[in-house]
Amino acid sequence: MKKIYLLLTLISILNSSYAQNGLGSGGGNSEVSSFKSANMTLNIDPFGVVDRDGTMLGMRYSDISGTPFLFEDWRLANIYDIGDKKIAKVKIKFNTNSDQIHFLDEKDKELVADKSIIRKVEILIDAEYNTPSMNLEKGYTDTKGLLKSYQFVQVLNEGSIQILKQFTNQILQKDSLFGTLKIYKFSPNASFYLKNGTNVIALRKLDQDELYGLLPNKELVLNYSKNKKKLKTENDFIDFLKFYNKGN
Secondary structure (H helix, E strand, O other): OHHHHHHHHHHHHHHHHHHHHOOOOOOOHHHHHHHHOOOOOOEOOOOEEEOOOOOEEEEEHHHEEOOOEOOOOOEEEEEEEOOOOEEEEEEEEEEOOOOEEEEEOOOOOEEEOOHHHEEEEEEEEEOOOOEEEEEEEOOOOOOOOOOOOOOOEEEOOOOOEEEEEEEEEEEEEEEOOOOOOEEEEEEEEEEEEEEEOOEEEEEOOOOHHHHHHHOOOHHHHHHHHHHOOOOOOHHHHHHHHHHHHHHO
């Protein structure tokens, strides 16, 4: 009898844990519900095309070839408000054309979040261990006024000096073969910024010489450039800034 009681207690605990962790399709039904009701304005038509400033373009995504999304699959993410408080754990896609976060509600309905209440989106690579794979953040402006505080950027590295990556996705237009139709296509691109404290500088491109020229500690730059290969990939730049931030 005692063994049966213990077994029933264990089953009850497991069921409770399952409900609290929200292992349903939305990554946590209670969290999705609270996210939806957190004084948010929801665009319940996620298929109408909106530009980066929130203007409706009178088009549907089905009218445009290519994709507006950074990744096509739904990915689990932690959502943080402007006070850096976690407010949801949901499945999301990042729309690089409209600079918006699409998410699935508890019934797997696709909605668009009001990004004015969001400061950071932490996209997870390993949901079980909560390991972040990509951080999208808002609140940065650069010295030339190209980057707006309401636009998301990916923070590529930790430390006092960081590289920020902004995803863009223009809609290109051309005529059909006989000029009878307008053909629209997404054209993804990216811009990069160097953040040094509160100062954010737009980079012409992800270029080694430009980056080296902007950094104040020339001795560290020289030591690294003597012993390492030329910086070419994003990972090369991340590795360099890990070295630089550690020694600076």
